[in-house]
Amino acid sequence: MHTDQRARTPFRLSSLLLVSVLSIASIGLVAAHDGTHGLAHETGVAKGGDFTLDSTAGPVALKQFRGKVVVLYFGYTFCPDACPTTLSALGGAMRSLTPADATQIQPLFITLDPARDDVKRMAEYSRFFYPTMLGLRGSEERLAAVAKQYGVLFAKQKVDSAANYVVDHSSFLYVVGTDGKLSRSVPYGAPPLEIAAALRAALPHSAK
Amino acid sequence: MKRFLLAAVFATLWAGAALADGAISIGDPHVRLVPPTAENTGIFMVIRNQGDKDVKLIGADSPASKKAELHTVIEEGGMKKMRPVHDISVKAKGETVLKPGDYHVMLIGLTKPLQEGDIVPLTLRFDDGSSQSLQAPVRKIQVPMGPAAAMPTK
Numbered sequence: 001m002h003t004d005q006r007a008r009t010p011f012r013l014s015s016l017l018l019v020s021v022l023s024i025a026s027i028g029l030v031a032a033h034d035g036t037h038g039l040a041h042e043t044g045v046a047k048g049g050d051f052t053l054d055s056t057a058g059p060v061a062l063k064q065f066r067g068k069v070v071v072l073y074f075g076y077t078f079c080p081d082a083c084p085t086t087l088s089a090l091g092g093a094m095r096s097l098t099p100a101d102a103t104q105i106q107p108l109f110i111t112l113d114p115a116r117d118d119v120k121r122m123a124e125y126s127r128f129f130y131p132t133m134l135g136l137r138g139s140e141e142r143l144a145a146v147a148k149q150y151g152v153l154f155a156k157q158k159v160d161s162a163a164n165y166v167v168d169h170s171s172f173l174y175v176v177g178t179d180g181k182l183s184r185s186v187p188y189g190a191p192p193l194e195i196a197a198a199l200r201a202a203l204p205h206s207a208k
Numbered sequence: 209m210k211r212f213l214l215a216a217v218f219a220t221l222w223a224g225a226a227l228a229d230g231a232i233s234i235g236d237p238h239v240r241l242v243p244p245t246a247e248n249t250g251i252f253m254v255i256r257n258q259g260d261k262d263v264k265l266i267g268a269d270s271p272a273s274k275k276a277e278l279h280t281v282i283e284e285g286g287m288k289k290m291r292p293v294h295d296i297s298v299k300a301k302g303e304t305v306l307k308p309g310d311y312h313v314m315l316i317g318l319t320k321p322l323q324e325g326d327i328v329p330l331t332l333r334f335d336d337g338s339s340q341s342l343q344a345p346v347r348k349i350q351v352p353m354g355p356a357a358a359m360p361t362k
Contacts, residue, residue: 051222077243080250081281082288085308088349096353121245128243153287161292162275162316163248186234190289191354
C-alpha cells in the first residue's frame with residue numbers, strides 16, 4: 001500500500017497493524033450481522049443427511065424416499081431469477097428422462113424464506129415446474145440446520161426495494177442417492193441434459 | 209383483461225411515436241412466466257442506443273404490478289445476490305442486454321397472475337427525459353437443453 005520510506009517506520013507499521021486488526025474485526029461483525037449460514041460448503045464438509053420438513057400433506061422426511069434418488073434445491077418463491085431458472089432446468093431434466101427413471105426420482109424444493117413462503121405457496125410453486133416436485137418449509141432454525149447439512153449458503157438481506165428484503169443464496173442442485181447419502185452437487189447454470197445425466201448416474205438400474 | 213388490451217393499444221401507439229426519435233430502441237422485450245403464486249417476475253430485453261450520447265435507464269412503470277424496479281444479480285461469496293440499481297446505462301452507439309442472472313426490470317407485487325401469452329405494458333424512463341412505452345409478452349422460461357457435458361457459462 002505505502003511504498004515510501006515513512007511507511008517502514010515502526011509507528012506506521014503499528015498503525016497499519018491496528019487497521020488490519022480492525023478490518024478483520026469488522027468483517028467478522030458484518031458476517032455476523034448478515035447472518036450468513038452454512039459456511040460448511042466453502043470448507044468442503046457438507047455431509048448431507050436426513051431431515052424432516054413440512055409440506056401441504058404433512059411432515060416429509062428424507063428417509064421416506066430411500067430406494068429413490070432425491071434431488072434438492074434451496075431457494076424462495078420471491079426470487080425471480082436463479083430459482084425459476086434452476087427449477088425450469090430441473091423440470092426439463094426430469095422430462096428428458098424415461099418415464100421409468102423419472103418415477104424413481106423425487107425433486108424437492110426447500111424454502112430459505114419461511115417468513116414469506118407457507119407450505120401452500122411452496123406446493124403450488126414447485127408443482128408448476130414439475131408435477132411431482134414437493135415444496136417444503138420449516139422453522140428458521142430447522143431450515144438453517146438443513147441448509148448447513150448440505151452446505152447451502154444463505155443470508156437475508158434488507159434492500160432498498162418494494163421487495164423489502166431478498167435472500168442471497170448459493171444455487172446448487174443436490175443429488176441424494178438411493179441410500180440417502182449426498183452423492184453429488186450440480187452447479188447453477190447446468191443445462192437440463194447435464195442435470196439428467198447426474199440424476200441417471202445416481203440411479204442403480206438406469207440405462208446410463 | 210380489457211384494460212390490459214386497451215393499455216396495450218395505447219402502448220403500441222406511444223412506442224410508435226417514441227421510435228420516431230430513433231435514438232433508443234428496445235428489442236425482444238419479454239416477461240418471464242412464473243407460477244401463479246409468485247408475486248414477482250422479471251422483464252428482459254435489449255436496449256439499443258443509436259445516439260451519440262450515453263443514456264441511462266432510470267425507471268420503469270407497469271400497470272401489471274404495484275411497483276417496477278431496476279435490479280441486477282451479482283455473484284459474490286458463492287451466493288446469488290439480487291440488488292436494486294439506480295440506473296442501467298447504455299453506451300452511445302451501443303446496447304445493454306437485460307437478461308436472467310443480470311440486469312432486469314423487476315415487477316414487484318403482480319396485480320394478478322400472468323398467463324403465457326399475456327401482454328404486459330411497460331414504460332421505460334431515461335435520463336435524457338425520453339421514455340419508451342412497449343408491450344412485453346409473457347413467455348415460458350426457455351432453458352436450452354444443452355449438451356450433457358457442457359460446462360455452464362451463465
